[in-house]
Amino acid sequence: MELAAALGALSAAMTGRGPAVELTADGTPNPVLSGGLAPGTAAVVRTSGSTGAPKATMLGADALLASARATALRLGGEGQWLLALGPNYVAGLQVLARSIHAGTRPEVMDLSGGFTPQAFTEAAEGLTGRFRITSLVPTQLHRLLESPSEGAVKALRRFDAILLGGARLPDSLSAEAARHSLKIVRTYGMSETCGGCVYDGVPLEGVRLGFDRGRILIGGDVVAAGYLDDPELTAAHFRRAEGTRWFRTSDLGSVHDGVLSVSGRADDVLITGGVKVSAAAVAAAIESVPGVRAALVAGIDNPEWGTQVGAAVVGTATEEEIRAHVRSELGVPATPRHIVSLEALPLLENGKPDRLAVAGLLRSAANVAPAGRRHTPRAGE
DSSP states (O other), X not given: OOHHHHHHHXXXXXXXXXXXXXXXXXXXXXXXXXXXXXXXXXXXXXXXXXXXXXXXXXXXXXXXXXXXHHHHHHHTSOOEEEEOXXXXXXXXXXXXXHHHHHTOOOEEOOOTTOSOHHHHHHHHHTOOOSSEEEEXXXXXXXXXXHOSOHHHHHHHHTOSEEEEOSSOOOHHHHHHHHHTTOOXXXXXXXXXXXXXXXXXXXXXXXXXXXXXXXXXXXXXXXSOOEETTOHHHHHHHEEEEXXXXXXXXXXXXXXXXXXXXXXXXXXXXXXXXTEEEEHHHHHHHHHTSTTEXXXXXXXXXXXXXXXXXXXXXXXXXXXXXXXXXXXXXHOGGGSOSEEEEESSOOBOTTSOBOHHHHHHHHHHHHHHSOTTOEEOOOTTO
16 A cells, blocks of 8 residues: 555645645545635545445545544544555545544555455554554454454454444444453444544534434534535535534434434335335344344335335344344334345445445345245356
């Protein structure tokens, strides 16, 4: 990875000594010279594109610095970071931005062969700082804890904080991390908020929460300036009120006793036969079935029901066990009509589940299998 070049270009952009940059997966910095660039923009980062075309988010130097300061305050100090995610995504970019703010040099994991426990362990062994931090997605943590090598777990235990975000954390994975006494910090945020800005359900210093008909609103200096060269989309999601920048997320949630609870994406509410079903709730119920390692739920268009519930499942539980458990927990309408069994969920480059790919598999299953029948895709499907 081009670490020196990436750090140099990003540092120059954050201090106003150089143009805004967009980093590639290997850290190569490309200057952003578009006339639509918002003043003060230091970096442009693409959203994951898990539910559609990626959007180019403009992150200001003030937003990156506010996020870095608030993160250090919440974690109890600055530290040395291990970069285990591509810097073209916000979580990876933030490792570099936080390192620049802290005046430390991150250790970089070799991702040329993909994410492997061996590469992570080797990178973790190179850390020299007394306070060690990394940022992972649940899929990466799962692979490390499932590794037959004890070195991966020992490497995880070396960290004073492991920021975990980007996707829902299954209860089984959370319990396994606790069993190994790992210092997990569950984060919530997105590219438009400089990554995670709510830690373990509590907003970072300077971050505000609001709600619009159940949708989560995030306000504060960590909020981006908008989307590059897309004023209409910017106007739909960003606004300024009472001196605060606000971003309207696609997630539903609520606050209880000062802790944010995210119930799922607004577009993940499925209406089947006139009944509303939360895809996130169904996935969580499936993942609580013994033998299930991961699940992703999506709707399938149906002329009779409007939408039918479909599920992609990784694990050994049978269709009957899955359906019976969901029916018991959430009722008949939430019970998956179509289930595809996968060896692993398809992933994007940043480790998030590829929702569009899963939706395609479920549509294919619905076209070739009767409702309620389990379909196992063959190679190449």
